[in-house]
Amino acid sequence: NVSQVPVAEGKSVQQTVELLTRKLEVLGAEKQGTFCVDCETYHTAAATIGTQGQTGKLMYVMHNSEYPLSCFALFESGPCLIADANFDILMVKLKGFFQNAKANKIETRGTRYQYCDFLVKVGTVTMGPSARGISVEVEYCPCVIANDCWSLLMEFMQSFMGSHAPGLPSVFGTKHDSIYSPSDTMVQYMELFNKIRKQQQVPVAGMR
């Protein structure tokens, strides 16, 4: 149902977002307020690595304004935990095992649009003070099997993103025909954020 789209254009982030939203409005999409997805990174503390012989894993704790009462905790390739929003307080207590990498906090904010049964969220991804890229989330609400409506989603995304429409997200490949869940969305956001973090080290031309 959902796919994240990183858009790195020759223009500034601001201009690209404006271009996208204008195209959506021409299509007939209606503005429906704003949205926000944020992600904090935690390192597993050194003490646990030594005893269990594991390499240091990263854990991400994410929030999504679409699910205001929930908190998502994900390992890079592992399970996704969905907890109540006060999970954050628990994390503070677990300081001994998980350490918050404050500098790595990343989030995307933007406008939520509705077009027929589609939900479109165009956001600007920011890390610290600087804008790093653009995220586009498209959800087709009536369909619960992501693979079923992929071609349909693709056609819709091409209608306003042109050639920047993305390929099939990796989550879809493993899901076959099980029911799509909010955690699938979060996994996609996590992957997008990781990609954008890496871009930081190798600056892409046109990123200002």
Added chain:
Amino acid sequence: MADGVLSPGVNLEAFSQAISAIQALRSSVTRVFDCLKDGMRNKETLEGREKGFVAAFQESLHSVSRDLGELERLSNLVGKPSENHPLHNSGLLSLDPVQDKTPLYSQLLQAYKWSNKLQYHAGLASGLLNQQSLKRSANQMGVSAKRRPKAQPTTLVLPPQYVDDVINRIDRMFPEMSIQLSRPNGTSAMLLVTLGKVLKVIVVMRSLFIDRTIVKGYNENVYTEDGKLDIWSKSNYQVFQKVTDHATTALLHYQLPQMPDVVVRSFMTWLRSYIKLFQAPCQRCGKFLQDGLPPTWRDFRTLEAFHDTCRQ
């Protein structure tokens, strides 16, 4: 024309005689009543008065019966007016000498021809429409209005067991479709049809007739707060609202009052084609989306997917 009306058997001489005989009869009848009205005239004696009155009365009655006899004799001579004219008495209109002023007769003939043709064509049309009795509307035209109410009760009071059997058989026919039957309000069945992981349909039945259907999303709630099937509220999604409309159209299309089980089965077969609601592109324009909606229409015969505006 005149010859046709006044056949050779009619004797014009006798005709005029008969008319004068009628006149004579009327005058003699008048005299009878005059006599009765005047009563007994003043005579010298009571006996004389009575005698005079009775004699006069008798005489006038005699003349009445004589005139009547004469009229009957003449009427036999006149003969009957011919009845073999195709338009019967209306044929007499053709005798009207002033055709130009009152063209009644020619108008009448035209109207007659027209109504004859109309009847013929209506007969042909009803024959043709009866052959395609799958449609409810066609049946109403073919079968007379009086017969319908008689035919209905037989299919309306099917035993619940039979309905269960029919639904069970359909349930087994389509593996990707599951049907839950419940009877919350007496004998009428309600079905909750779940089609793959695409959609849910609430079907309200009356015996084996489908009264109402509502299509909702797979992840939408189909129950009311007190746990009953919610047969009134519509889907939150535009796609399923559209599919609900089409399903209602299908109910009107699949009609065969003599075999209600066939109707239910064809409806379910049609409904099953929505398993590819999000996967099938439109057969006409080849696209998935049109105005933000996937192809929501399924052809009744071929079950092919079309956008609402792409089907013919």
